Amino acid sequence: MTLQQQIVGNAMQMAVCTLNPGQTVYCEAGKFLFKTANVSMETRLGGPGTRNAGGGAPGVGQQGGGMGGLLRQAMGTAMQVGQRALAGESLAFQYFTASGGEGTVGFAGVLPGEMRALELTGSRAWFAEKDAFVAAEETVQFGIAFAGGRQGMSGGEGFILEKFTGHGTVIIAGAGNFIDLNPADFGGRIEVDTGCIVAFEEGIQYGVQRIGGLNRQGIMNAVFGGEGLSLATLEGNGQVILQSMTIEGLANALKKAQGGDKQGPTGGLFSTHAG
Numbered sequence: 001m002t003l004q005q006q007i008v009g010n011a012m013q014m015a016v017c018t019l020n021p022g023q024t025v026y027c028e029a030g031k032f033l034f035k036t037a038n039v040s041m042e043t044r045l046g047g048p049g050t051r052n053a054g055g056g057a058p059g060v061g062q063q064g065g066g067m068g069g070l071l072r073q074a075m076g077t078a079m080q081v082g083q084r085a086l087a088g089e090s091l092a093f094q095y096f097t098a099s100g101g102e103g104t105v106g107f108a109g110v111l112p113g114e115m116r117a118l119e120l121t122g123s124r125a126w127f128a129e130k131d132a133f134v135a136a137e138e139t140v141q142f143g144i145a146f147a148g149g150r151q152g153m154s155g156g157e158g159f160i161l162e163k164f165t166g167h168g169t170v171i172i173a174g175a176g177n178f179i180d181l182n183p184a185d186f187g188g189r190i191e192v193d194t195g196c197i198v199a200f201e202e203g204i205q206y207g208v209q210r211i212g213g214l215n216r217q218g219i220m221n222a223v224f225g226g227e228g229l230s231l232a233t234l235e236g237n238g239q240v241i242l243q244s245m246t247i248e249g250l251a252n253a254l255k256k257a258q259g260g261d262k263q264g265p266t267g268g269l270f271s272t273h274a275g
Contacts, residue, residue, distance in 0.1 A: 002168075002169070003017060003019075003023075003025060003117075003137045003168060003169035004017065004018040004019075004020075005017045005018070005117055005169060005171065007115045007116075007117065007171075011112050012108065012109070012111075012112045012113065013108070013109070013113070013114055013115040013173070014033060014106055014107065014108045014115070015106065015107045015108070015115055015117070015134060015135065015171045016104060016105075016106045017104070017105050017106070017107070017135070018102055018103070018104055019039060019096065019097070019098035019102065019103045019104070019105065020098065020102060021098055021099060021100065021101060021102070021103075022097065022098065022099070023097070023098055023137075024095055024096065024097040024137070024138040025095075025096050025105065025135055025136065025137055025138065026048065026093045026094060026095045026096070026135065026136060026138060027093065027094050027096075027107050027134060027135035027136075028090050028093060028094075028133050028134065028135075029043070029090040029091075029092045029093065029094055030090060030110070031107045031108065031109065031110075031134045031135060032094055032096075032105070032106075032107060033105075033106035033107055033108045034105070034106045035096060035103065035104065035105040035106070036103045036104045036105070038098060038099055038100050038101060038103045039096050039097065039098050039099075039103035039104070039105050040096065040097050040099065041094055041095070041096055042094070042095045042097075043092050043093070043094050043095075044092065044093055044094075044095060045091060045092055045093075048138050048139070048140070048141055048142070048166075093142075095138070107134050107135045107171065108134075108173075109134055109173030109174075110131070110173075111173070111174075111175040111245075111247065111250065112175065112176070112245075112250075113173060113174050113175040113176050113177070113178075113243060113245065114173070114174055114176075114177060114178045114243075115134065115171060115172065115173045115174075116171070116172050116173075116174075116178060116198075116199075116241065117169050117170070117171050118164070118169070118170050118171075118172065118199070119168075119169055120140055120164060120165070120166055120167055120168055120169075120170060121167060122165075122166065122167045124201050124202045124203065124238075125163055125164060125165045125201075125202040126163070126164045126170065126199055126200070126201055126202065127145060127161045127162065127163055127164075127199060127200055127201075127202065127204075127206070128161065128162045128163075128164070128172050128198060128199035129161065129162070129197050129198060129199070130160050130161070130162060131247075132162060132172040132173060132174060132198055132199060133162050133164075133170070133172060134171045134172060134173050135170075135171045136164065136168065136169065136170040136171065137168035137169050137170075138168075139166050139167050139168040140164055140165070140166045140167070140168045140169070140170045141164070141165045141166045142162065142163075142164060143162070143163040143164075143165070144160065144161070144162065144163065145160075145161040145162070145163040146160060146161070161206075172198065172199055172241075174198040174241070174243035174245075175243050175244075175245035175246065175247060175250060176243050176244035176245030177243070177244045177245075178198065178241055178242065178243060178244075179241075179242050179243075179244070180239060180240070180241055180242075181239075181240045181242065182237065182238065182239060182240065183204065183234050183235055183236055183237070183238075183240065184236070184237040184238075188235055188236070188237075189233060189234070189235045190233070190234050190240070191209070191231045191232070191233055191234075192231065192232045192233075192234060192242060193231065193232070193246065194208070194230060194231065194232045195246030195247060195248055195249070196242045196243055196244075196246060197232055197234070197240070197241075197242060197243075198241040198242060198243045199240075199241045200234060200238065200239065200240040200241065201238035201239045201240075202238070203236050203237065203238045204234050204235065204236045204238045204240060205233075205234070205235040205236050206232065206233070206234060207232070207233040207235075208230050208231070208232055208233065209230065209231055209233050210230055
């Protein structure tokens with residue numbers, strides 16, 4: 001079934017989903033907003049296809065097999081939970097299922113900004129920055145992808161990505177306004193502030209590069225440019241979604257408004273922002 005959803009609002013958008021009887025949608029813990037009385041809510045540690053030791057309805061692709069099947073499910077759930085803990089993500093998902101007629105459930109992000117519904121056809125996965133995920137149909141698989149050790153050490157935000165595969169609708173959120181780009185329209189490559197990436201299609205090559213060299217201009221960029229030492233690079237032919245506001249930028253603006261600016265007079269390399 002196709003997920004019927006409508007994104008409403010302006011400064012901080014919400015996704016209102018209409019569920020057919022028996023249809024299930026799941027969200028990251030903390031993204032739920034409201035539901036009608038005929039929509040049940042269940043919290044699980046595992047993503048689609050698993051259930052936690054406390055029971056619960058089986059997910060898509062769940063297999064039997066006695067004790068062996070239960071052990072495989074437990075190991076799969078433990079691996080998912082371990083990956084999410086390492087990524088700093090919420091450990092649990094909340095599942096919503098309509099019964100006795102159509103049901104309605106609403107979700108929201110955690111920052112002022114836009115939301116976007118992505119339709120997965122099974123041909124291409126989508127990757128998103130950590131914390132972008134809001135909700136998805138149960139036919140969409142959620143995973144954690146790691147960009148690589150060297151990229152993670154130099155890129156910060158770019159090290160951990162959320163990965164969505166399967167068929168169906170997945171809803172993501174970001175800060176500020178969205179802009180859609182295709183690197184192929186700009187010579188095949190764009191360079192982006194690491195905090196401005198929201199999501200991109202499979203087939204886009206993601207990397208991190210140092211800003212300039214260890215020369216006068218490179219040091220000026222790092223110390224006074226506000227970008228630190230690295231930029232993200234996106235190459236190939238596919239859709240890229242960027243956001244106009246970074247979480248660090250928003251946090252620093254709030255601290256400055258409260259008289260506690262941690263960015264300092266130079267920003268960039270000398271920032272004391274701990275988030």
